[in-house]
Each structure stands twice: as structure tokens, then as C-alpha cells.
Amino acid sequence: MNKNPFFFKTYFFVALIVVSLASFLFIQDIIFKLEEKSLIQSRIFAKFTTGISENQSNAEQIIFEEIIKNISFPIVITDTTGYPLSWRNVGYLDTVFEIESNPKYLSDLQKIVEKLDGEKRPIELVYNSKVLAVIHMGEDPLYKKLQFAPFFQVIVSTIFLLIGIYAFLLYRKSEDNIIWAGMAKETAHQIGTPLTSLKTWIYMLDEKKNVEKNILEGIKEDCSRLETVSNRFNKIGSNPVFELTSLNETIEEIASYFKKRVPQEGKNIVSIETSLDTDEQIPVDRELFKWALENMIKNSIDALKNSTEGKIKIETKNEKNRILIRIKDNGIGIERKNIEKIFNIGFTTKKFGWGLGLPLSKKIIEDFHKGKLILERTVVNDGTTFLIILDKDEKKNFMDR
Numbered sequence: 343m344n345k346n347p348f349f350f351k352t353y354f355f356v357a358l359i360v361v362s363l364a365s366f367l368f369i370q371d372i373i374f375k376l377e378e379k380s381l382i383q384s385r386i387f388a389k390f391t392t393g394i395s396e397n398q399s400n401a402e403q404i405i406f407e408e409i410i411k412n413i414s415f416p417i418v419i420t421d422t423t424g425y426p427l428s429w430r431n432v433g434y435l436d437t438v439f440e441i442e443s444n445p446k447y448l449s450d451l452q453k454i455v456e457k458l459d460g461e462k463r464p465i466e467l468v469y470n471s472k473v474l475a476v477i478h479m480g481e482d483p484l485y486k487k488l489q490f491a492p493f494f495q496v497i498v499s500t501i502f503l504l505i506g507i508y509a510f511l512l513y514r515k516s517e518d519n520i521i522w523a524g525m526a527k528e529t530a531h532q533i534g535t536p537l538t539s540l541k542t543w544i545y546m547l548d549e550k551k552n553v554e555k556n557i558l559e560g561i562k563e564d565c566s567r568l569e570t571v572s573n574r575f576n577k578i579g580s581n582p583v584f585e586l587t588s589l590n591e592t593i594e595e596i597a598s599y600f601k602k603r604v605p606q607e608g609k610n611i612v613s614i615e616t617s618l619d620t621d622e623q624i625p626v627d628r629e630l631f632k633w634a635l636e637n638m639i640k641n642s643i644d645a646l647k648n649s650t651e652g653k654i655k656i657e658t659k660n661e662k663n664r665i666l667i668r669i670k671d672n673g674i675g676i677e678r679k680n681i682e683k684i685f686n687i688g689f690t691t692k693k694f695g696w697g698l699g700l701p702l703s704k705k706i707i708e709d710f711h712k713g714k715l716i717l718e719r720t721v722v723n724d725g726t727t728f729l730i731i732l733d734k735d736e737k738k739n740f741m742d743r
Contacts, residue, residue, distance in 0.1 A: 413430055413431060414431065414482055414483055415431060415479055415480050415481060415482040415483065416430070416431040416432050416454070416458060416479065416480040417429065417430050417431065417432075417458075417477065417478065417479040417480070418432065418451060418454060418455050418458060418478045418479075419467075419475050419476070419477055419478075420455060420475065420476050420478065421475060421476070422473050422475075422476065424452070424455070424476075426441065426448070426451045426452075426455070427475060429451060429454075431480075432451070432454050433454075435447060435450060435451060435454075455478045457480075458478040458479060458480045459478055461480045461481055462479055462480065462481065464476050464477060464478045464479075465477040465479070570629065573629060574629050574630060574633045577627065577629060577630055582627035582630055582710045583627055584625045584626060584627055584740060585625065585626070585627075585628065586623040586624070586625055586737075586740075587623065587624060587625075587626050587628050587631070588621055588622075588623060589618075589621060589622050589623075589624050589658060589665065589667075590618045590621040590622075590658070591621075592626075592628070592631065592632060592635075593616060593618060593635070593656055593658065593667075594616060594618075595632075596632055596635050596636055596639065596656075597614050597615075597616050597656060599636075600614055600636075600639055600643070600654075601614050604643055604652075604654075605652075609648075609650055610646075610647060610648065610649065610650070610652070611649070611650055611651065611652060612643060612646050612649065612652035612653070612654065613652065613653050613654070614639075614654045614655075614656070615653070615654075615655050615656075616655070616656045616657075617655065617656070617657045617658075618656075618657070618658045619657075619658045619659050619660040620660045621660075622660055622665055623737075624665065624732060624736075624737060625736060625737055625740035626711060627710060627711075630706045630710060630711075631706065631711065633702070633703075633706060634702070634703040634706040634707050634715075634730075635656075635667075635669070635703075637699040637700065637702060637703045638669050638699075638700070638703055638728055639654060639656075639669060640699060641699055641700065642654045642669060642670075642671035642673060642726070644673075644692065645671055645673025645674050645675070645725075645726065646671060646672070646673045648674075649672070649673060651672075652671070652672065652673065653670075653671065653672050654669070654670070654671045655668075655669075655670045655671075656668070656669055656670075657670070662734075663733070663734050663735070664731055664732060664733055664734055665731075665732040665734065666729060666730070666731060666732075667729070667730040667732070668718065668727055668728070668729050668730075669727070669728045669730075670725065670726070670727045671725050671726055671727075672724065672725040673725055673726060674722065674723055675720045675721050675722040675723055675724055675725055675726055676717070676720040676722070676726055677722060681717065681720065684700050684717065685700050685701050685704050685715075686701065687701045703715060707730055711732065711736070712733060712736050713730060713731055713732045713733065713736075714729075714730070714731040715728065715729075715730050715731075716728070716729050716731075717729075
């Protein structure tokens with residue numbers, strides 16, 4: 343889908359014109375029909391009164407020409423026994439003037455009479471206390487339009503409102519994407535400058551023989567890590583590159599990295615364990631996907647900073663049509679008032695946090711990998727569980743490309 347903000351503005355403007363035009367034409371059609379009926383009634387009045395005053399025999403012709411011919415609703419006149427005498431606007435029977443020779447005509451007319459009586463109560467034509475005939479009539483199409491007009495206006499207004507909301511949300515999302523891309527590119531650039539200098543210094547230290555190897559290796563590893571972070575930020579502002587990747591190997595790699603860095607002694611002890619189902623090759627942008635998982639594990643570590651028995655568990659479940667990844671901790675949990683805010687950019691409860699970790703993970707999982715990231719469970723002082731859902735159809739789509 344085109345994510346250009348100008349496209350959304352144009353889309354909304356065109357939708358506004360279409361909806362407004364449809365509403366205008368519908369109402370104008372009703373107004374035109376009402377004006378037409380008023381004109382016919384005026385003409386009937388004029389012709390009937392002048393016709394009677396000039397020539398009484400003109401009355402029947404005026405009634406036929408101006409009233410009967412202009413009836414727009416279905417009508418059947420029957421005698422008191424229910425036998426049809428005349429009819430109009432009843433489909434193919436309008437061209438039939440003799441029904442005695444064909445029982446089907448009579449049967450069809452009687453069915454129409456039953457249907458019309460279901461719509462409106464029949465009217466008896468009485469003269470001198472004697473019922474001369476019974477009028478069976480249906481709803482006037484114009485009357486039906488007038489009945490529907492308020493609902494049509496509500497429907498049009500609702501459609502317009504939904505289009506407006508949808509366009510606004512898409513526009514907001516496109517703006518968020520632009521902000522993400524710009525921020526990511528700038529961050530990658532800012533990291534890249536000192537990183538280049540740092541790599542030069544490492545090369546010079548590597549040439550010296552009196553530098554302890556373990557210190558140098560640690561600096562190299564962290565420098566490599568910093569380079570990875572820079573590349574990841576760069577990817578946010580670019581198109582992701584997907585490749586089939588072992589899910590279990592990726593998770594074990596991440597877990598292994600953090601196991602070496604979480605507190606292991608003193609008052610703050612944190613353990614990380616994995617419980618992985620059958621492995622699956624999944625199409626992901628490896629660096630971005632790892633980044634999403636790492637952000638969530640970092641959140642769990644922060645939630646366990648005062649715990650003496652902190653536990654983080656990463657579980658997978660390989661189902662028929664989807665893969666589930668759960669990241670659990672027994673940390674401080676999330677307060678109820680903050681649950682709806684945790685995926686908002688800039689929201690954080692940490693003193694020095696930026697509020698980017700979870701929103702970034704959600705963007706990577708949902709926008710780039712078409713999955714779902716949800717807060718499955720959280721209880722204050724009893725831990726939090728996040729759930730990632732990956733659809734296996736994405737793998738089929740990737741393989742078909």
C-alpha cells in the first residue's frame with residue numbers, strides 16, 4: 343500500500359466527494375419526484391375543474407390521463423368476492439386484459455393481492471352504504487425512498503466518519519514511519535562516526551604487545567556489538583532483507599549472549615533459561631528480529647534489577663499454522679494504569695529510559711514480519727509474559743516469491 347501522506351489526503355478528499363455526491367443525488371431524486379407529483383396534482387385540479395365546467399364528459403378522460411396513467415404503485419381492484427376487476431403496476435400482468443381464459447393469470451393476480459394486503463390494509467369502496475369494490479394497493483416507491491432517507495443519511499455519515507478515521511490513522515501511521523526512519527538513519531549516522539574512530543584505536547592497541555588479550559577481546563566484542571546496533575538502526579529506515587533462519591538457534595544465541603551479562607552474584611541474581619519446541623526455519627530479517635527479542639529480554643532484566651531469584655524464560659510452541667514465542671519473567675510486573683501505554687513511543691517508567699524498546703519491537707514484529715506482539719499476562723510483583731505470534735503463511739509466501 344502507498345504510504346505517502348499526500349496519497350492519504352487525496353484518498354480522503356476523493357472519498358469525501360463521492361460520499362457527498364451520492365447523498366446529494368439521492369436527496370435530489372426524492373425532491374424531483376415530489377415536485378413531479380405536485381405538478382401532476384396541480385394539473386389534475388386545473389383540468390378536472392375546467393373540464394367539468396365546460397363539458398361533463400371530459401371528467402373520465404381527465405381521470406384516466408392524469409391519475410390512472412400516473413399511478414406508480416401496484417394496485418388491484420377486486421369485487422367483494424375477491425375477483426380481480428382491474429390492475430396496474432403488477433409486472434407482466436399489466437399487458438393482460440382478459441383473465442378468464444387463463445387460470446394462471448387469475449392465480450397470479452390472487453397471489454399479488456395477498457402480497458399487497460400484507461403491505462397495506464385493503465380499502466373498501468363504499469357508495470350508499472354498499473361495498474362496490476375493494477382496493478388492494480402496495481407501497482409507493484417514493485414513499486419507500488422517503489422512509490429510507492434518514493437511514494441513508496445515517497449510513498452515509500457513518501461511512502464518511504469511518505473513511506475519515508481510517509484515513510487519519512493511515513496518515514498518522516505514515517508520519518510515524520517517517521519519524522522512525524529519520525530517527526533511525528540519524529542514530530546510525532551518529533553512532534557510525536565514533537565507531538570508525540574506535541575501530542582505529544582497537545587496531546592500534548592490537549599492534550601493541552603489552553595489552554592484555556582478554557581486555558582487547560572484550561573491547562573488540564563490544565565494538566562489534568556497537569556496529570551491529572548501528573546496522574540495525576540503518577535497517578529501520580530501509581527495506582528489511584528476509585532469509586530463512588533457524589528460530590531455535592537464534593533464540594539460543596540471544597540467550598547465550600545475555601547469560602554472560604546478567605547479574606550472577608550479590609543481591610541481584612538473574613537466570614535465563616529456554617524451553618524450545620521443534621525447530622522451524624522462518625523467514626526473518628535476522629538482525630531486526632534479534633533486536634526485537636533482545637529489547638524484550640532487556641525489559642525483563644530491568645524488571646528484575648532488585649530480585650534475588652530473578653528468572654527469565656523463553657518458550658516456543660510450534661503449532662500447525664503459527665509459531666508462538668513467550669518471554670516470561672517473575673519481575674515487578676506492569677501497573678494496570680500503564681498497560682495500555684507500554685507500546686506508545688516515548689512512554690517509560692524508567693528514570694533514564696527513552697520509551698523506544700517495546701514500540702520498536704512491536705514495529706519489527708508486526709510491520710516488518712506481519713506477526714503479533716501482545717502483552718499476554720502481567721501481575722504486579724508477580725511477573726510479566728509477552729507473546730509473539732508468527733503466521734506460517736508468511737513462510738509460504740516467502741517460498742513462493
